[in-house]
Amino acid sequence: MKKTFRQTIKFIIISILSLTLSLTCSPKSLGQIPLFISGSDSQNPQLTSKPWDLHKAIRCGKFWCSEVHFIDGDVKQGLTADLTLAAPQDINSSNVEIIQQLEQRSQLIVRFFKQIINSIIEQQTESEVPYRPDWEFWLPTTEKTLHPLTPKVEVGIKNQQTVIYLPEQPELDTIVTITDPDAKANGKKIEELAEIWRNNIRTSFSYILWGHELSLQHPGWRAKISVAIILLVLALIWLSHLIRNFLKKQNNQLRQQLSQLTESMATETEVKTVIESEVPSSKIEENISNTEEFSGTIKPKKEIVRQDNVSVQPSLEIAPPLSSQKNPFHFIRRLAKKTQLLALETSISQAKFFLQRQNLMKQRQNLYQLFLRLMLIFQFLFLSLGLIGIVFTFRETRFLSVYLFEQMLVIIILWLGLSLIDKLGGILIDSLLHHWAKEGQLLYPKSNRYTLRVDTYSQALKKAITFLTIFFGIYLSLFLLGVNLGVLASAGVFAVAVAFLSRSILEDLLNGILILSSDRYAMGDVIDVGGGMSGTVEDINLFITSLRNLDGQLMAIPNRRIESVINMTKYWSRVNFMIKIAGNEDIDRAIEVMIQVANQLQSESQWNQHFLEPVEVLGVDEVSHEGILIHLLIKTPPGQHWPLGREFRRRVKKAFDEAGISLGIPYHQVSIVQSDKADNNNQLFVNFNSKKDSNL
Known part of the structure; x- marks a missing residue:
């Protein structure tokens, strides 16, 4: 329990620190480079609007549009803009000046709106609003009447243009001017659009004032709500963590069972049929009979001439004794023949059983891995929703909730879709490989090679799909976040590193494809790739081959380094x-x-x-x-x-x-030779030689 709690706290702290560092810490040399793609126009590098800038201009038909959010909004209507300003596009220019003016206009309206709110709050007295202790009234989903201090908002004409203003505070001037492009972009007439905007502005005034009233009457509620959100998120993450641990245990058990099944298939006997048309029946009986005691002499085999005039090269054989013609073990030999035929049929059916069981276990493993991926995504979803809830609770940071909600929702949906594609692709791969192995087993019923190759190909192809989905997921996530990928690609050291790694990865990928397509080795084979590297193949994918030697050492070898292979366990x-x-x-x-x-x-x-x-x-x-x-x-x-x-x-x-x-x-x-020379002291010469006669 304590360990799980510490892991959860560590996970949250790391996530918050990563988000903070990524948003705040960046080299000064990149200060002049737009790291984020402008939402206005990706072809204009001068525009550096941040993705979380709610006022950034976007294309809407023939116009540039900028949304205006007055911080608070009606939860039932969703996180929609209160106003949508528009400006016509200029085909002959880059539209930079038009976009900047439109965004400045949107920011000016929000700034003016805040000035009005601050002016009303400063003039407010505690006796103007009655105290409301019931918490249901303060829920965002509860419909509320207009706040008593909500200013009167009217539509009028100023300088021959329709405007929305405050008649009781003429010194604050006009809130917004409605232009003809605004009406066309919103698909309304100017009068209809003015009435809609007037109601939205008045409702926003009321919600903001009610929010301020909540802070005055219940100053600790926002902090309590934040703590409740944190506790709820921790509980959900802890619950999902328990589910993930359970799924991990089941997945590990299934993986061990699958490994044991593969090992049993690797050591399963390949029954060889004993009834062959090329060999005489007497030879079959001689090979099958293991109960007779050997007797006789050894003589060279004569050539066995078949009906197709193809001769077999002679080799040494044992001449059966004369008593073998009246062999008392004749019944045992016939029984041995039938036993081996039955063993052949049993081997074929057993291979089919192994294939079916292997396919079912792999499909279960795919489902477990899918649920594990979903639990991980749900943990990020809970964390994101908790962060959005806390940000939405405080008025000062509520504008970020719109950006966080949109981006997090899109990114989570993206990863959910990629996870489904990844695991559904794995299920499809296992199904296709299962049918392929069944057909191969019918052609070669005495070989278990197809069963071993299924596991090898399955892991390699599924890992390749996972790699591609993760790569595209990261790329699309950065794109959706508005990160300018051109900046990262243009960084010198980064570009060189990526180019070098891409070259190595491409070589590994191509050689991995050749290894798998040519069936040089599969999982469970014992191979020697040279350079003192040999062992049992424990894992193989499109990039790396893992070998386990007799000392228990696991060697990870890039596929690009594998040129020649000695396979000591292929087929037989x-x-x-x-x-x-x-x-x-x-x-x-x-x-x-x-x-x-x-x-x-x-x-x-x-x-x-x-x-x-x-x-x-x-x-x-x-x-x-x-x-x-x-x-x-x-x-x-x-x-x-x-x-x-x-x-x-x-x-x-x-x-x-x-x-x-x-x-x-x-x-x-050893030869001892006495010298022929006559000396006072006879000398003996010892000739110690190895007798190395030439081979006979």
Whole structure:
């Protein structure tokens, strides 16, 4: 509770300080540069009206218009202007002088209005207005009669022009003069517009005087209202914070489940069908049968001639014994065939199940992330509404409420729309990738590559959409706030930094697109990109690839630095096993022992799924003074060659020890030669050489 309260207070303080610093602190060198785009004419750099200036001129058809706000207004009518002044545009000039005169006219009317109010307040006595203790009367939504001190406002003619003035105070002169452009811009006749403006001015007088009366009769109410607004905002932010924490926990749990699902798919066995038209049935039975004890001799395979006259290269195979024709395990072999066929069908249905489950979990994750984004936006909305409420409570700052309300509302709506576009785009991406993976799984039912690529492409594409929405959101927010983006772009150091970063980001983006489109690697793959950087791909997007090495270190590599990739777990992996035995050992017997170890491993349920194919003996690769090098291969699912290789090496060493097969040891020959020279002391010459015979 205390931690949440401190975080909320810190969030509010940082927001207020950021707003204050951004509005007050700026370099003196930028003092002569218009940081904000003029609302009057963006093509005229001489006009430097601030976005919060309520009197700034705007285009309205054929006229320039300037709104007049008398600080207080009728809440039921909304934050609308009391008067709208107008001046005709000049096609042949830049209109700078016309705009300046129009804005000065608007400011002069407001200044004159304030003088009248101050004059009335100075002459007011406490006995003129009765005391009203009921708070309902002072609510902005409560309709009130005209204040007793409201001056009389009339419409008259002065210098052949229609004016609005105060007949009881002729010394204060005219409030506003109604011109022909004013009437045309408002779509009214001069007489109709004069009557509307007269009522608006009189109502504004009354509301301002009632507001002053509230300050006199209840001086602490405005402060209490501000405190109540602050407490309400804090409560709403705290409530939304609790909701965000709950959604974060759910999202993290879902992310862990999705990660576990991806890891399980990465290690799922790719069942290989055993019924192939190219291989004879006797060979299938020989490969499937793991219960028979090996016996026989090793002889080269003969070429297997298929019906299409395509021959298979010979390799070492084990000649089955004569007793295999009457094999007592024939029923077990047939049962093993049916089991593997059933496993193939189960693998296909399991892949479909994984895809459906992955898609549902991703859609749920998209919804959680959408709600998290909405909760964050709602927190800013609550803070903005609270700030607007406090500003509106005090008459001196009420003019800012119009600007804050308009800008904050537009910006929040903008970010709400961008958030919806971002997350709806993520939902669409996951849906399209799900259908793409389903079609690919039907074409390649024995591969789980499509399931792994779905997660990789999904994260990369969704992060790209998020980046674009945030970029456009910031750009449009600055544009709506009236910030002159040309000033930022023209700053020398800033422009160079942006150009340099843009070049690097563009290179990362292009290489990231190539990596994803060519499927060089996906999340869960183990890769080596050179430079001593290798590990498991934990995250990949259009800009950065994250690798986790065996030491647990996470390496973030920009995509532009990835030129060549060694993928050790794409589609399948292989145990590349080589061992040297002593030169005097029986080669056939050593190979027989290794095949027995492989068959024993393949018959165990713990290691059976690590074999995609039976062990492939390549034969003798080298004969030297160090021994005889025997080479064999075992094809495994992606990433399973490491645990299988470790277990296979351990068992081969143990089996060699039991069979009395020695490993290869470098051979050295020591010769002791006596010198032929007859000396008093016979000298012995020792010739210590390694016997490095040429390979046989």
